Amino acid sequence: MSDIWQQLSAHRAATEATPLTDYFAQDADRFARYSASAGEMLLDYSKTALDDTARDLLVQLAESVDLKSRIAAMMSGAKINSTENRAVLHTALRAPKDAVVEVDGENVVPGIQKVLAQMGAFATALREGSYQTKTGKAFTDVVNIGIGGSDLGPVMATLALAPYHDGPACHFVSNVDGAHIHDVLAGLNPETTLVVIASKTFTTIETMTNAETAIQWLKGALGEDVSTHLAAVSTALDKTAAMGIPDARVFGFADWVGGRYSMWGPIGLPIMIAVGPEAFGEFLAGSAAMDQHFRDAPLMENLPALLGLIGVWHNNICGYGSRAVLPYDQRLSRLPAYLQQLDMESNGKSVALDGSPLPRASGPVVWGEPGTNGQHAFYQLLHQGTQVIPTEFLIAATGHEPELAHQHNLLKANCLAQSEALMLGRSWDEAREIAIARGFDGVDADRMAGHLSFPGNRPSVTIAYPKLTPFVFGQIVALYEHRVFTEGVIWGINSFDQWGVELGKELATRLLPMVEGADASQKDASTRGLLAKLST
Numbered sequence: 001m002s003d004i005w006q007q008l009s010a011h012r013a014a015t016e017a018t019p020l021t022d023y024f025a026q027d028a029d030r031f032a033r034y035s036a037s038a039g040e041m042l043l044d045y046s047k048t049a050l051d052d053t054a055r056d057l058l059v060q061l062a063e064s065v066d067l068k069s070r071i072a073a074m075m076s077g078a079k080i081n082s083t084e085n086r087a088v089l090h091t092a093l094r095a096p097k098d099a100v101v102e103v104d105g106e107n108v109v110p111g112i113q114k115v116l117a118q119m120g121a122f123a124t125a126l127r128e129g130s131y132q133t134k135t136g137k138a139f140t141d142v143v144n145i146g147i148g149g150s151d152l153g154p155v156m157a158t159l160a161l162a163p164y165h166d167g168p169a170c171h172f173v174s175n176v177d178g179a180h181i182h183d184v185l186a187g188l189n190p191e192t193t194l195v196v197i198a199s200k201t202f203t204t205i206e207t208m209t210n211a212e213t214a215i216q217w218l219k220g221a222l223g224e225d226v227s228t229h230l231a232a233v234s235t236a237l238d239k240t241a242a243m244g245i246p247d248a249r250v251f252g253f254a255d256w257v258g259g260r261y262s263m264w265g266p267i268g269l270p271i272m273i274a275v276g277p278e279a280f281g282e283f284l285a286g287s288a289a290m291d292q293h294f295r296d297a298p299l300m301e302n303l304p305a306l307l308g309l310i311g312v313w314h315n316n317i318c319g320y321g322s323r324a325v326l327p328y329d330q331r332l333s334r335l336p337a338y339l340q341q342l343d344m345e346s347n348g349k350s351v352a353l354d355g356s357p358l359p360r361a362s363g364p365v366v367w368g369e370p371g372t373n374g375q376h377a378f379y380q381l382l383h384q385g386t387q388v389i390p391t392e393f394l395i396a397a398t399g400h401e402p403e404l405a406h407q408h409n410l411l412k413a414n415c416l417a418q419s420e421a422l423m424l425g426r427s428w429d430e431a432r433e434i435a436i437a438r439g440f441d442g443v444d445a446d447r448m449a450g451h452l453s454f455p456g457n458r459p460s461v462t463i464a465y466p467k468l469t470p471f472v473f474g475q476i477v478a479l480y481e482h483r484v485f486t487e488g489v490i491w492g493i494n495s496f497d498q499w500g501v502e503l504g505k506e507l508a509t510r511l512l513p514m515v516e517g518a519d520a521s522q523k524d525a526s527t528r529g530l531l532a533k534l535s536t
């Protein structure tokens with residue numbers, strides 16, 4: 001395997017100076033040969049510096065770590081989350097009803113389907129108004145209280161699926177900052193609001209604190225018994241009962257569903273309430289189709305595997321330490337934030353499975369904003385900055401607004417223009433001509449040419465799909481989940497734990513009394529100084 005890494009690095013050194021445009025000039029079929037499809041979704045990676053040799057070596061890399069067996073192990077319920085001794089089975093949440101997936105000898109699919117049916121019955125009753133408020137009205141609003149994996153997915157999905165949203169309005173509170181819950185509840189009527197408390201562990205301080213605030217808000221309007229207005233989603237059913245949430249409205253899941261992989265099950269309840277069980281089912285079907293593709297498609301045609309290998313190429317071989325995700329789809333505006341948890345909490349690790357230090361970089365910084373907004377903000381750096389940042393564009397062939405087709409055409413033109421500009425750049429000579437046309441001459445034209453030229457050769461991939469339907473949205477999210485898995489397997493890390501979030505939580509618990517006035521003399525000078533400055 002180390003030999004493959006060396007060959008990749010040597011090949012990169014030998015080809016680094018080749019302009020991307022040369023690859024197209026030398027190969028009329030480059031687009032066809034450097035793109036792959038899963039159903040109607042296309043991944044175009046022809047605007048990267050991969051050539052046949054590099055791609056073959058990357059595929060060999062995936063084979064050398066036995067990626068296909070690792071996929072099979074994950075999907076069949078092996079305990080691949082070795083630091084927590086857990087299976088990793090978000091794929092089972094969306095598996096066909098008749099699938100058999102065993103954990104410790106027990107098929108978990110019937111249990112998943114049972115909870116899904118319970119969610120469906122509850123969501124339907126709420127949407128139809130047959131499940132009613134304490135005062136006998138229909139619920140108009142749902143407030144989901146959760147954070148991280150118990151928030152980011154449902155927030156992203158309810159925005160993504162807005163054209164299908166025909167249920168009660170959904171709102172989300174995550175931050176422990178009281179401003180968040182204050183501002184969300186300020187616009188709502190407690191008499192017609194359902195509060196869903198979503199926490200895998202039911203111990204997360206932000207969620208427990210916000211839940212208590214919301215319960216007090218309900219009690220202020222409805223009296224002591226507010227249980228009709230509460231539902232919970234958790235693996236810790238003892239703790240939901242202790243909070244006074246009736247079992248009938250508690251939707252459980254198992255510890256083999258990671259928080260950031262959980263919106264396919266009960267954590268997706270607000271999504272189901274918003275769009276209904278049928279559209280939620282299509283969302284699951286889209287992700288299941290991507291699971292099947294990931295498991296069955298050869299690596300050369302496998303979208304998640306290819307996306308992962310391209311990530312490894314950019315990160316480890318080209319040395320690009322970040323990647324920008326740029327959805328030209330306003331309804332995917334929270335995809336970058338979702339991917340920050342999915343990718344960076346999964347692959348932001350420094351040690352291998354055996355605890356030894358990694359020999360090379362793992363997860364890159366992931367960030368982004370929807371196009372075209374980003375164009376008017378940070379694209380300057382993408383085009384002319386000193387760092388190369390590989391970009392990932394997402395774009396639909398059609399929008400949901402036929403009457404605004406012209407705007408969708410503008411969106412598409414902008415998306416294609418950006419990947420083209422990043423690749424082509426603009427030479428110094430061309431830039432000088434432009435400067436002259438703008439009235440500069442002599443040394444002024446030379447000076448301006450530096451400012452007006454673009455280095456080009458900046459790699460991008462484009463993910464194109466017909467329309468952002470629930471099915472396609474499910475495909476997109478599963479594509480990214482499996483990309484993260486692919487990269488994690490290549491780096492030899494556990495992508496399913498998150499020990500790095502512990503220390504800050506522990507210190508916050510110890511700091512709270514000091515914020516409230518207790519002795520802080522044992523703290524460092526900076527922390528003491530800040531405590532003094534922030535004291536009220």
Ligand SMILES: O=P(O)(O)OC[C@H]1O[C@](O)(CO)[C@@H](O)[C@@H]1O
Binds near residue numbers: 199203259260501
């Ligand atoms: O669903 P819970 O248990 O409240 O956890 C919320 C989030 O907190 C984390 O554990 C990180 O602090 C995430 O992994 C998780 O999604």
